[in-house]
Amino acid sequence: MITFTCSLAENVSRKVRQLDLAKTRLYNVIQRADDILDLKFCTDGVQTALRNEDYEQAAAHIHRYLSLDQSVIELSRQGEESSAVDASLVMLQEAEQKLKVIVAEKLDEAVAAVDLAQVERFFKIFPLLGLHQQGLARFGQYLCSQLAFKAEENLLLATGGDLGEKRALLVFADTLTLLLEEHHQNVEKLLKHCLLSTTMQELIGYYIPMEEYYMRESVNKAVAMDTYEKGQLTSSxxxxxxYIVKKCISRALSSSSIDCLCAMINHANSVLESDFREVLYNKLRQGFPATTLQDIQRGVSSAVSMMQSSLQQGKFNTMSIESAEHAKAAFLVTLNNVEVCSENITTLKRNLENDCSKLFSQGGGSGDQAKIESCLSDLVNTSTKFKDFLQEGLTELNTTAVKPQVKPWISSFLAISHNIEEEEFNDYEANDPWVQQLIVNVEQLMAEFKTALSPVIYETLTSLMTSLISIEMEKTVLKCSFSRLGGLQFDKELRSLVAYLTTVTTWTIRDKFARLTQMATILNLERVTEILDYWGPNSGPLTWRLTPAEVRQVLALRIDFRSEDIKRLRL
Structure with missing residues (x-):
């Protein structure tokens, strides 16, 4: 069995080696064909470019020729097409030498004519011909001659009058500043083409992928090691x-390279927008559980029955309660995490703006500034996405934890008769039948969220809750009937509710209850036609939120108002 297996492995290995050899030979054939085509293309192109005096294009063809694999070219010279290859090589070598002479002469002419545009044009061609050092030396000589000429010219101007010792120092400083300002861009161009700059760009090219990998792996590790301590609003x-993102961007900033900084900002934005946001999304997607413990605390009979059933069986399942409580805390902590992320991204963007302004003060073009602004605008978009994500989570919390509790409390309004006489009205005044219990229930409901959520999120959740109460109240009131004193009782209840809700949030409450307030006003009227004292030109500063049809609908809730009188109203 072992011998058979060994023989089979040897056969497979031999076939793999044969396939690998065939693949290598095929690659060499393709490479050889490509190089022959490149030689032909370069030969034709360089001749055409030289005839048209398009020296940049000619230099590009020569540079492509110089970049070809010389060993493959030597192999090509040994084949059947060797004569054609040799002819192409001779023509390219002649064109290379001819172009070097032309470029050198043209650069000398431009220097002599002090034509900066032409100097820059031919200086950029030197690296394509493999003449890096010669090009830098000639351009450096040009700068030196220009500096010397300007220095002498400014010196003559400065020494045209009598100079004291203090004045001479000032003139010297002014002259030096003027020279540096005039040739600042030229010196920058020289530095960009020097070996140091090239080496730095290569290092940055290696650095960026390493930094990105470190950042992603570190963020993943931070997520894996996430912890939450009781009493804290956010997790670790x-x-x-x-901290990791800011550290990585800070290192990129220290390079003073705009391209490096932009690359790291983009990578950081990608990590936050995709990877980290996905982690938070998965946590919120699990939802907010309505736990048995909540039900027990609020005296729901079904929970009591469940508890009694468990006790009769001789055990009480606390694990489900504990896991639900843990899930509930995790959901609220995640909401806080999302809100802090949005704020942190905004702060990161603001700090980067300050750091980049310092960087640009040391020198930088409008193009570099546009790159940074584009990257920073992406951070703004990511912060907005986190805010939208937070709103989705709050809507889920309101729908799952608040709405199922609030709706029955509001619906209990129907069980309290508002078709009452004076005796019942006095009794309601002494023993409030509904609104005070509603306020107690709402306060208990929101108490757990107040301690577990950040102030900003709690305010938003409270706003959603008050909107829910006003909507449900409006639906419920339209199902009731009222006497004159019943309308007065409803007005008192509404005022108490609005007064309480005003104390629990800094947001405007009265605007949300404007329709209900106007409904209470209508239900308090002594006669149908009294509505005309508040309607139309008599409304004064009051802006009616109810339509004429809705006003008639509310008037019809009063048992003592005749439908004929309501229909005759001209609203």
Whole structure:
């Protein structure tokens, strides 16, 4: 069995080696064909470019020829097409030498004519011909001659009058500043083409992928090591993640390379927008559980029955309660994490703007500034996405945890008769039948969220809750009937509710209850036609939120108002 297996492995290995050899030979054939085609293309192209005096294009063809694999070219010279290859090589070598002479002469002419545009044009061709050092030396000589000429010219101007010792120092400083300002861009161009700049760009090219890998892996580790301590609003991964991101961007900033900085900002934005946001999304997607413990605390009979059933069986399942409580805390912490992420991204963008302004003060073009602004605008978009994500989570929390509790409390309004006489009205005044219990229930409901959510999120959730109460109240009131004193009772209840809700949030409450307030006003009227004292030209500063049809609908809730009188109203 072992011998058979060994023989089979040897056969497979031999076939793999044969396939690999065939692949290598095929690659060499393709490479050889490509190089022959490149030689032909370069030969034709360089001749045409020289005839048209398009020296940049000619230099590009020569540069392509010089970049070909010389060993493959030597192999090509040994084949059947060797004569054609040799002819192409001779023509390219002659064109190379001819172009070097032309470029050198043209650069000398431009220097003599002090034509900066032509100097820059031919200086850029030297590296394509493999003449890096010669090009830098000639361009450096040109700058030196220009500096010397300007220095002498400014010196003559400065020494045209009598100079004291202090004045001479000032003139010297002014002259030096003027020279540097005039040739600042030229010196920058020289530095960009020097070996140091090229080496730095290569290092940055290696650095960026390494930094990106470090950042992604570190963020993933921060997520894996995420912890939450009771009493804290956020978990550890938020601070850890943004510390890592800021550290990586700070290192990129220290390079003073705009391209490097932009690359790292884009990578950081990608990590936050895709990877980290996906982690938070998966946590929120699990939803907010309505736990048994909540039901027990609020005295729901079904939970009591469940508890009694468990006790009768001789055990009480606390694991489900504990896991639900853990899931509930995780959901609220994740909401806080999302809100802090949005704020941290905004702060990161603001700090980067300050750092980049310092960087640009040391020198930088409008193009570089446009790159940075584009990257920073992406951060703004990511912050907005986190805000939208937070709103989705809050809507889920309101729908799952608040709405199922609030709706029955509001619906209990129907069980309290508002078709009452004076005796019942006095009794309601002494023993409130509905609104005070509603306020207690709402306060208990929101108390757990107030301690577990950040102030900003709690305010938003409270706003959603008040909107829900006003909408449900409006639906419920339209199902009731009212006497004159019943309308007065409803007005008192509404005022108490609005007064309480005003104390629990800094947001405007009265605007949300404007329709209900106007409904209470209508239900308090002594006669149908009294509505005309508040309607139309008599409304004064009051802006009616109810339509004429809705006003008639509310008037019809009063049992003592005749439908004929309501129909005759001209609204």
């Amino acid at each position: 991964m938020v601070d850890d993640c943004f």
